[in-house]
Amino acid sequence: MLENTATTKLAPETKLSAQQQELKKRVLAFCEQHLIQQQTGLFVIQGAAGTGKSVVLSALMATLQRGRNDATSPFYQTNNYLLVNHPEMLKTYKQIAADQPYLRKKDFMKPTPFINQMAKQATTADIVLVDEAHLLLTKSDRYNRFNQENQLAEICKHSRVVILVFDTHQVLKMKSYWDQAKLAALIEAQPHEIFHLTQQFRVHANRATQQWLTALGTQGQLLPRPTDADFDLRIFADANFMYQQLCQRDHEYGLSRLVATADFPYKLDGNTYYVTAPGFKLPWDKNMDPNVTWAERPETLDEVGSIYTIQGFDLNYVAVILGPSVTYDAATQRLKLLPNNYQDHEAFKRRSDLTTQQSTQVKQQIILNSINVLLQRGRYGLYLYATDPQLRAKLLSL
Missing domain, CATH: 3.40.50.300 (P-loop containing nucleotide triphosphate hydrolases)
Incomplete structure (x- = not known):
């Protein structure tokens, strides 16, 4: 490991x-x-x-x-x-x-x-x-x-x-x-x-790769994908194939997990809810152990983690599914974020001290922040899949 x-x-x-x-x-x-x-x-x-x-x-x-x-x-x-x-x-x-x-x-x-x-x-x-x-x-x-x-x-x-x-x-x-x-x-x-604090300890990547991750996670900017012998950065056209590759990394190196933006339904009612894409379906994290963290339990390789289970933790490899709230704006060549598609309704609880315009901007920033948190989990590799066809095509073309 x-x-x-x-x-x-x-x-x-x-x-x-x-x-x-x-x-x-x-x-x-x-x-x-x-x-x-x-x-x-x-x-x-x-x-x-x-x-x-x-x-x-x-x-x-x-x-x-x-x-x-x-x-x-x-x-x-x-x-x-x-x-x-x-x-x-x-x-x-x-x-x-x-x-x-x-x-x-x-x-x-x-x-x-x-x-x-x-x-x-x-x-x-x-x-x-x-x-x-x-x-x-x-x-x-x-x-x-x-x-x-x-x-x-x-x-x-x-x-x-x-x-x-x-x-x-x-x-x-x-x-x-x-x-x-x-x-x-x-x-x-x-x-x-x-x-x-300025020195990066988690992501073992060259400067260009770190800049690529930072630009995407903090600005929504899509830079040309860098070449990096030390960091395995891959874009996938198929979510299930990405998951299979992640399972292989977990078998080889351990501590490799799949995570997603909060764009798929979930309720705290005891039922199982799923993250889905064409040819792919896995349950959201169940987080049932009161003592051991989600990322450290072997069985969670068969679940999809959220920002709430993975924030603050290091993985060896992380695979990220960008859901329907994350799309692409060809005019600006940046991510286009759609709060109406975001399923974490608790995150968007209304505040009376914000105007409607401010509220929309904050919601978009929250989605971007969640992307940033997910992208920065892997020490040695990031696998990325977007459910939005236009964004997926753009990522594959970089």
């Missing part, structure tokens, strides 16, 4: 790059300074998918929690948490905690329970790390028992120091949409630092 499991990748002993080590050093110094001065602070870590943001957070959490029991440490007896609004990532962190004597499962939480617990106890955490902060809610959500208006604002209210990772190209729901002016105002309202 080329790539280890997600649990291994995020383990505290994972070796950091020079840039990641510098970031960890700066964050720890920031935390120590603000704890000594009894001053609130916000440290923002930015970086595209695959730049190792979660790896750094895991290493930071390990250092903080070791220091919690060390009388010589500046973090002695501190009360620290790591929050992530992503059930699959939370499973991974709790798995790690189970194997480390200085980590406790209860130190890893989803944001809403943390906010409600702090408010009920009228207490403040010392240091709070927030992974996948682009998934934080920016409006109330009664279904998730979040009654305030902004999860980041509430986390800051109940914490002395907050460290968060953020990528605007991974916002996946209207209720997590950030108005950039509001985000900037929240950051500027308190002492803060911003650090940009």
